[in-house]
Amino acid sequence: MTSTISQEQNYNYIHIPGAIQPHGVLIALSLSLQIEQVSDNVEEFLSKKPEDLLNQPLHNLFGAEEIRAIEDLLVSTQHASISPNYLKLTLNTPEGEKHFDATVHKSDRIIILELEPTLSRTEMSFVNFRSMIGDVIPQIQQTSKLSDFTRLVVDKVKDITGFDRVMIFRFDASGAGSVIAEAKQEELEPYLGLHYPESDIPEPARKLYARGLLRYIPDLNAHKSNLIPLNNPYTAQPLDLSDATLRSCDDCCVQYHQNMGVSALLVISLIQDQKLWGLISCHNSTPKYLTSDIRTGCGFLGQIVSLELSNQIITEELDYKDKLKLLLSQFVASISSADNFIDALIHPKPCLLDLVTAGGCAISLDNEITLVGATPGVEEVRSLIEWSQNTIDDDLFATDSLPKIYPLAQAFKDFASGLLVLRISRIRRFYILWFRPEVIQTVNWAGAPEPLYQVTDEGNLKPSPRKSFELWKGTVLLTSSPWLQCELDSAIDLRNALVGIVLNKTDELAKINLELQRSNQELDSFAYAASHDLKEPLRGIHNYSNILIEDYAHLLDAEGLEYLNTLVNLTQRMDTLINVLLRLSQIGQTELRKQFVDLNDLLNIVISMFRASRQGENFDIRIPKQLPVIECDPVLVNELFTNLISNAFKYNDQAHKWVEIGYLEEQIQKSVDTTSFVFYVKDNGIGIQPQHQELIFRLFKRLHSKEKYGGGTGAGLAIAKKILQRHGGKIWVESTYGQGSTFFFIL
Ligand code: ADP
Numbered sequence: 001m002t003s004t005i006s007q008e009q010n011y012n013y014i015h016i017p018g019a020i021q022p023h024g025v026l027i028a029l030s031l032s033l034q035i036e037q038v039s040d041n042v043e044e045f046l047s048k049k050p051e052d053l054l055n056q057p058l059h060n061l062f063g064a065e066e067i068r069a070i071e072d073l074l075v076s077t078q079h080a081s082i083s084p085n086y087l088k089l090t091l092n093t094p095e096g097e098k099h100f101d102a103t104v105h106k107s108d109r110i111i112i113l114e115l116e117p118t119l120s121r122t123e124m125s126f127v128n129f130r131s132m133i134g135d136v137i138p139q140i141q142q143t144s145k146l147s148d149f150t151r152l153v154v155d156k157v158k159d160i161t162g163f164d165r166v167m168i169f170r171f172d173a174s175g176a177g178s179v180i181a182e183a184k185q186e187e188l189e190p191y192l193g194l195h196y197p198e199s200d201i202p203e204p205a206r207k208l209y210a211r212g213l214l215r216y217i218p219d220l221n222a223h224k225s226n227l228i229p230l231n232n233p234y235t236a237q238p239l240d241l242s243d244a245t246l247r248s249c250d251d252c253c254v255q256y257h258q259n260m261g262v263s264a265l266l267v268i269s270l271i272q273d274q275k276l277w278g279l280i281s282c283h284n285s286t287p288k289y290l291t292s293d294i295r296t297g298c299g300f301l302g303q304i305v306s307l308e309l310s311n312q313i314i315t316e317e318l319d320y321k322d323k324l325k326l327l328l329s330q331f332v333a334s335i336s337s338a339d340n341f342i343d344a345l346i347h348p349k350p351c352l353l354d355l356v357t358a359g360g361c362a363i364s365l366d367n368e369i370t371l372v373g374a375t376p377g378v379e380e381v382r383s384l385i386e387w388s389q390n391t392i393d394d395d396l397f398a399t400d401s402l403p404k405i406y407p408l409a410q411a412f413k414d415f416a417s418g419l420l421v422l423r424i425s426r427i428r429r430f431y432i433l434w435f436r437p438e439v440i441q442t443v444n445w446a447g448a449p450e451p452l453y454q455v456t457d458e459g460n461l462k463p464s465p466r467k468s469f470e471l472w473k474g475t476v477l478l479t480s481s482p483w484l485q486c487e488l489d490s491a492i493d494l495r496n497a498l499v500g501i502v503l504n505k506t507d508e509l510a511k512i513n514l515e516l517q518r519s520n521q522e523l524d525s526f527a528y529a530a531s532h533d534l535k536e537p538l539r540g541i542h543n544y545s546n547i548l549i550e551d552y553a554h555l556l557d558a559e560g561l562e563y564l565n566t567l568v569n570l571t572q573r574m575d576t577l578i579n580v581l582l583r584l585s586q587i588g589q590t591e592l593r594k595q596f597v598d599l600n601d602l603l604n605i606v607i608s609m610f611r612a613s614r615q616g617e618n619f620d621i622r623i624p625k626q627l628p629v630i631e632c633d634p635v636l637v638n639e640l641f642t643n644l645i646s647n648a649f650k651y652n653d654q655a656h657k658w659v660e661i662g663y664l665e666e667q668i669q670k671s672v673d674t675t676s677f678v679f680y681v682k683d684n685g686i687g688i689q690p691q692h693q694e695l696i697f698r699l700f701k702r703l704h705s706k707e708k709y710g711g712g713t714g715a716g717l718a719i720a721k722k723i724l725q726r727h728g729g730k731i732w733v734e735s736t737y738g739q740g741s742t743f744f745f746i747l
Helices: 002-012 042-046 064-079 126-133 136-142 146-161 203-212 251-259 292-336 341-346 352-356 378-391 407-416 485-555 558-589 599-613 634-650 716-726
Strands: 025-029 035-039 087-093 096-107 110-117 165-171 177-184 214-217 225-228 264-272 275-284 360-365 368-373 396-399 418-425 430-436 441-446 453-455 461-463 471-476 595-598 619-622 629-632 657-663 678-683 730-736 740-746
Touching (some): 025 042, 025 225, 064 087, 064 096, 126 292, 146 165, 146 177, 146 275, 203 264, 203 275, 214 292, 264 292, 292 341, 292 352, 292 485, 341 360, 341 368, 352 360, 352 368, 352 430, 360 378, 378 407, 378 430, 418 485, 430 485, 595 599, 595 634, 599 634, 629 634, 634 657, 634 678, 634 716, 634 740, 716 730, 716 740
Antiparallel strands (some): 025 035, 087 096, 096 110, 165 177, 214 264, 264 275, 360 430, 396 418, 418 430, 453 461, 595 629, 657 678, 678 740, 730 740
16 A cells, blocks of 8 residues: 555656756745745855745846846746747846846746756847758658658757757557657667657656656756745645746656666657657757757747647548548448348448458348458357357447457457457347457567566655666567557448448338238238128029029939039039138238237147047147247137148048147247247148148148048138238248158247
């Protein structure tokens, strides 16, 4: 616990060190310009002891003109865009005139005045300024590659400052960084390409860099000058030196650079999108003093570089974003008109892979998995989808190191070290997964990782800056190239487009369904009306034929009598057919009376009726396991089982006939809360040839002559099909001719 606190203290207090660098003096003033604090080196520069200055008004030190200039600078500093702003001040001392470059800024309710001695009395002219950095602007504008641009910048900064080594250091998202450009004295070992862990420039230090734009430490080994008194009497707080140019460097930073052999440091912050993007870091092996003019020039150059950097990066990103957008719109246009959705997702050019620059892709819909490009196998993808269903809440998930969170992925890291999951529908298991292969990276670290903390004499832990800066190679495994935000956006845009297309298709389907329902109903009521009306004239024909047989038989010869008998038989057959039609149209039209039905009870009734009508016959009805309770219309389902069971025995010429009724272990998940069972009625009968297996469900379709197998109308299976359609289910048959048939159905 103690160690954590002291570690935080060390970094979190670097903005209030209570001391400054000794190459200048600091005077902290109240808002009424009374001196509240001074650095302990004032006598050396101002020829006045601290006690002669403290609690005195500032005009005891400077004349009215200087004070007005300080006040003006304070106002302009608050609005200034170029930092630091400074002022030339002259002080009359017993040793003669002394000249200073002064900066002033406000920190909370305190005015901080910093003075650095200078030889020059005149401010830098525009001409000087232009000659220092003016030529670099047109050169920058001519570079088109980030690497050329950064190279130009380090060369220029080295030129202006004369430092031994100038580097551009770029941060990554984690806060670690690498050297992307370097200009150095030949004898120095190169740092270009080296990576630095996040802890080398910890968050509080990065915050100060983001704020200050320029950090200048001319002599890292110089003794600090403490503030007197340590706490500000006006605020009773330690003085916040976040924006003070003279702020002393924390021990950790000093030691870090000393270990590197650095004695002077100048750091120019590079800001992009209001965030610290990187640093121009200048090192010198000996102390190095720069005039305020040069530092102003460097600060200005830093701002130009920041601006141009944004341009370069934004242009690069925009080009890629535009490309993805174009690809997506072409892709969506090509799939929206297609009939087969999955086919459409796989085939078009540009393809799914291009939309996010992936190496492989898997589409999962209703448990069907389709693979494109370099991917893991179907079963591996299935398990991965299972895992993402259980672990990922959002519609979009991306990782560039899948094996680290899903260890099974080690087996297919070559295809899928990076994963992007897009969920379109959880219920239909509609997922698109993109994969990226492992990219084995060699990272050149600046020095081997060492313990970050060391134990102080008091037993506390304090940050321990890296000692060795010799190249240390580390290998990054099980990682793909990272997914960019614009790629994630592209995936989300695709999701929105797909949902739109699916919704349109659903609308179309709903319309077609409605139309179909209407025409089915019309057909049913037509069949009902037609067959109902047919019955009456048929009855007339039948009755008159019977009258003719009974009363006029003596007037006819044998042939005439036979014709009349055939006529009576035909009317009877026609009556049966009309009854079938009536039944069919009735099933189509009447409201379903659904209720929860225990199929065991229902089958008991069907079977006992069946046995009663076939007494003395040798047959066996097996139900291997208890049947479930389902919601259905019991009258219709009774009719369904009756038809199937009677067919099972009717089309059966075995000595020992049997039928088995049951359901399959696998159930069909239709939606979250309804499950469908696949039932079957299996017999050891004559079987059905493959070419007839669909035909038999047609109305009045029989495979045999009228009298064979006990005759029939060819309506039983058509009625069974209609009953199942009404329940939203279906029926089909599997059969081996000569061995038996199994009728499957879903209710
Ligand atoms: P029907 O039994 O009145 O002919 P169905 O519609 O019930 O009418 O059956 C249509 C045809 O399908 C039958 O004529 C028969 O050829 C065939 N069939 C039906 N069930 C079976 C079965 N279990 N085994 C073999 N053939 C069958």
